[in-house]
Amino acid sequence: MVPxxxxxxxxxxxxxxxxxxxxxxxxxxxxxxxxxxxxxxxxAELGYKPNYLARSFKTSRTFSAGVVIxxxxxxxxxxxxxxxxxxxxTAGYVALLANxxxxxxxxxxxxxxxxxxxxxxLVLATARRRDxxxxxxxxxxxxxxxxxxxxxxxxxxxxxxxxQAGVNMxxxxxxxxxxxxxxxxxxxxxxxxxxxxxxxxxxSMRDSGLKPEKSQISFASRFSVAEGLRCGTxxxxxxxxxxxxxxxxDMLALGCYTALERLGLSCPEDVSVVGFNDxxxxxxxxxxxxxxxxxxxxxxTQAAELLLERMAHDDTPLxxxxxxxxxxxxGSTGAAPVAAKPVSRRRAAGPSLRVLPAPRLARQPRS
Amino acid sequence: MVPxxxxxxxxxxxxxxxxxxxxxxxxxxxxxxxxxxxxxxxxAELGYKPNYLARSFKTSRTFSAGVVIxxxxxxxxxxxxxxxxxxxxTAGYVALLANxxxxxxxxxxxxxxxxxxxxxxLVLATARRRDxxxxxxxxxxxxxxxxxxxxxxxxxxxxxxxxQAGVNMxxxxxxxxxxxxxxxxxxxxxxxxxxxxxxxxxxSMRDSGLKPEKSQISFASRFSVAEGLRCGTxxxxxxxxxxxxxxxxDMLALGCYTALERLGLSCPEDVSVVGFNDxxxxxxxxxxxxxxxxxxxxxxTQAAELLLERMAHDDTPLxxxxxxxxxxxxGSTGAAPVAAKPVSRRRAAGPSLRVLPAPRLARQPRS
DNA sequence: CTGAAAGCGCTTACAG
DNA sequence: CTGAAAGCGCTTACAG
Numbered sequence: 022m023v024p025x026x027x028x029x030x031x032x033x034x035x036x037x038x039x040x041x042x043x044x045x046x047x048x049x050x051x052x053x054x055x056x057x058x059x060x061x062x063x064x065a066e067l068g069y070k071p072n073y074l075a076r077s078f079k080t081s082r083t084f085s086a087g088v089v090i091x092x093x094x095x096x097x098x099x100x101x102x103x104x105x106x107x108x109x110x111t112a113g114y115v116a117l118l119a120n121x122x123x124x125x126x127x128x129x130x131x132x133x134x135x136x137x138x139x140x141x142x143l144v145l146a147t148a149r150r151r152d153x154x155x156x157x158x159x160x161x162x163x164x165x166x167x168x169x170x171x172x173x174x175x176x177x178x179x180x181x182x183x184x185q186a187g188v189n190m191x192x193x194x195x196x197x198x199x200x201x202x203x204x205x206x207x208x209x210x211x212x213x214x215x216x217x218x219x220x221x222x223x224x225s226m227r228d229s230g231l232k233p234e235k236s237q238i239s240f241a242s243r244f245s246v247a248e249g250l251r252c253g254t255x256x257x258x259x260x261x262x263x264x265x266x267x268x269x270x271d272m273l274a275l276g277c278y279t280a281l282e283r284l285g286l287s288c289p290e291d292v293s294v295v296g297f298n299d300x301x302x303x304x305x306x307x308x309x310x311x312x313x314x315x316x317x318x319x320x321x322t323q324a325a326e327l328l329l330e331r332m333a334h335d336d337t338p339l340x341x342x343x344x345x346x347x348x349x350x351x352g353s354t355g356a357a358p359v360a361a362k363p364v365s366r367r368r369a370a371g372p373s374l375r376v377l378p379a380p381r382l383a384r385q386p387r388s
Numbered sequence: 389m390v391p392x393x394x395x396x397x398x399x400x401x402x403x404x405x406x407x408x409x410x411x412x413x414x415x416x417x418x419x420x421x422x423x424x425x426x427x428x429x430x431x432a433e434l435g436y437k438p439n440y441l442a443r444s445f446k447t448s449r450t451f452s453a454g455v456v457i458x459x460x461x462x463x464x465x466x467x468x469x470x471x472x473x474x475x476x477x478t479a480g481y482v483a484l485l486a487n488x489x490x491x492x493x494x495x496x497x498x499x500x501x502x503x504x505x506x507x508x509x510l511v512l513a514t515a516r517r518r519d520x521x522x523x524x525x526x527x528x529x530x531x532x533x534x535x536x537x538x539x540x541x542x543x544x545x546x547x548x549x550x551x552q553a554g555v556n557m558x559x560x561x562x563x564x565x566x567x568x569x570x571x572x573x574x575x576x577x578x579x580x581x582x583x584x585x586x587x588x589x590x591x592s593m594r595d596s597g598l599k600p601e602k603s604q605i606s607f608a609s610r611f612s613v614a615e616g617l618r619c620g621t622x623x624x625x626x627x628x629x630x631x632x633x634x635x636x637x638d639m640l641a642l643g644c645y646t647a648l649e650r651l652g653l654s655c656p657e658d659v660s661v662v663g664f665n666d667x668x669x670x671x672x673x674x675x676x677x678x679x680x681x682x683x684x685x686x687x688x689t690q691a692a693e694l695l696l697e698r699m700a701h702d703d704t705p706l707x708x709x710x711x712x713x714x715x716x717x718x719g720s721t722g723a724a725p726v727a728a729k730p731v732s733r734r735r736a737a738g739p740s741l742r743v744l745p746a747p748r749l750a751r752q753p754r755s
Numbered sequence: 756c757t758g759a760a761a762g763c764g765c766t767t768a769c770a771g
Numbered sequence: 772c773t774g775a776a777a778g779c780g781c782t783t784a785c786a787g
Contacts, residue, residue, distance in 0.1 A: 075780035307674035
């Protein structure tokens with residue numbers, strides 16, 4: 022029914038091998054121009070479409086890549102996935118998407134299924150700092166690029182955000198507004214994002230001459246609104262109440278909003294809140310959330326870029342790309358209630374938006 | 389290097405054909421239990437993984453399905469995609485995701501790429517009411533299920549929302565609050581969602597004894613915030629100003645918020661606004677948006693279900709599934725400013741949430 | 756420049 | 772119940 026390369030060859034009166042060479046961009050120069058024309062004409066007349074399955078089977082290249090994320094419902098991921106898919110598809114690749122829910126067993130199953138389908142490469146947004154599954158993939162020689170989260174082991178190419186720089190901007194912003202007692206609702210320490218932001222918090226506080234108090238740091242077990250509520254309530258229930266909360270991400274910040282509401286505290290009058298990620302609609306919350314914007318889409322395209330390079334030549338050197346975040350100041354941060362020092366200006370509570378310049382550009386340490 | 393079925397056969401001292409039968413669930417009963425055991429043991433010892441590519445090539449079943457959507461960044465789609473992926477993956481299928489941006493040329497390219505990869509089926513969230521591309525797929529016999537949007541041609545299985553019922557609840561709610569002059573910012577009429585909601589608006593208005601005025605209906609060319617702003621401004625600039633706006637979806641409603649802000653009107657005091665979809669965080673806007681919640685996730689799982697049936701037996705009858713929406717009343721709707729009749733109660737502007745019961749259950753007209 | 760042939764790793768009628 | 776063989780539709784050394 023559906024024409025094969027034999028049909029094309031017969032019509033063009035050549036051998037199937039010749040038809041194959043004529044039909045493939047890369048090998049076309051091996052055949053006489055006139056013959057190539059004839060073959061392509063025959064293919065067009067028959068409406069011939071090559072069977073990728075047969076080709077992939079023969080060449081063991083599928084032009085497909087796995088994209089494994091925790092959960093597409095987390096607003097962090099759609100733009101990353103979009104960037105990935107877009108870049109991959111322009112290179113002729115197709116993206117196989119799967120969600121793990123951060124469940125290791127499920128992740129194992131998913132990876133197995135993808136590997137069995139002989140994908141050419143893998144983009145993982147699911148890395149834990151210690152991640153035996155990923156290390157195993159590396160050992161097998163699978164082309165892997167990590168995005169957003171990274172593993173401690175530097176043996177993988179990755180594209181992530183300069184969390185340290187992001188938190189640094191946050192602390193400087195808050196210190197500038199006169200805040201001295203700044204709390205941190207930290208993300209899971211098993212993930213590079215949670216860990217790096219926490220480390221960044223501690224060092225930035227010190228750099229600003231402030232003390233990161235143990236009692237003012239609470240660790241969330243997940244990046245969720247529920248955990249934000251729990252931890253936000255915890256840090257705000259201390260005798261010497263903080264005047265600002267730096268949340269590990271926007272979800273945790275959202276939980277802090279609820280915590281403050283329940284404690285009868287108002288934001289930013291009593292307490293300022295800062296998030297991380299700038300998910301969609303964060304500018305429309307009340308109050309609009311001050312947060313660190315990360316270049317989601319670029320995370321996706323750059324990760325795709327690295328993977329494409331790697332899939333093309335498997336001796337491509339590792340690349341670790343750090344992208345610069347931006348502080349976006351909105352209504353959820355204001356002057357410290359009892360300002361120790363004068364404050365430049367009180368921020369309006371409206372949805373105004375001021376993007377501060379990024380501290381430095383993307384850097385590529387081991388290019 | 390990596391073991392093939394021949395290696396397993398050799399180790400178990402059987403013919404490769406027998407090994408194949410033993411290794412496949414479906415054909416295992418054809419071989420003696422003892423032999424099967426021996427083969428499976430050999431496979432386990434060698435760490436044998438079947439090469440899906442070879443299998444797919446031979447059987448021309450890939451256990452993969454294309455999932456084609458306009459844009460994963462639109463918050464409507466993540467839960468749908470999640471539902472799809474989840475249901476498909478439990479059945480051993482993998483989802484190939486692609487975004488079209490509603491660009492027909494791009495969609496054509498994407499479908500071609502997916503078809504060339506011999507996917508077993510296709511879920512499309514990109515349907516236009518008249519859609520030659522989809523009709524063509526149907527003619528070729530490709531297993532297709534439409535989700536969210538549908539085509540006029542009833543020759544396709546689909547899972548969508550009872551838009552009519554949703555709009556009906558909205559109008560009843562507004563009429564109950566005393567609104568008489570109700571505007572509609574309609575979605576694109578080339579899409580079933582935009583069209584059906586518009587038709588529902590007109591008929592529900594009549595059913596409530598209200599007049600759907602031409603001047604109070606504006607058609608957006610896209611489901612976007614920008615178009616919501618444009619159309620919202622238009623309907624609010626009429627001499628006899630409406631007291632409520634029914635937006636074709638939440639994006640349009642968001643644009644209406646901005647329109648009201650710019651016109652110096654407040655919501656819900658001057659004008660009530662209602663959306664459609666209940667995207668994430670709509671409960672955290674100010675004011676929280678009254679909207680029609682659709683069962684996004686179920687749209688995904690049910691579409692996957694239909695596709696799985698269809699892929700299993702290609703003589704499966706068509707199914708058109710309509711899922712029931714729910715009205716979610718929040719702060720953006722309140723009593724009409726100059727209420728003609730007494731209003732049951734004034735709604736608080738806080739983030740309270742009341743889910744009204746759905747009018748009817750899912751129905752399956754042509755099961 | 757082109758033909759003839761082998762083979763990628765499976766599955767599956769067909770015998771026996 | 773199992774073996775022997777063909778073949779899915781391509782690509783690609785190998786000759787000539």
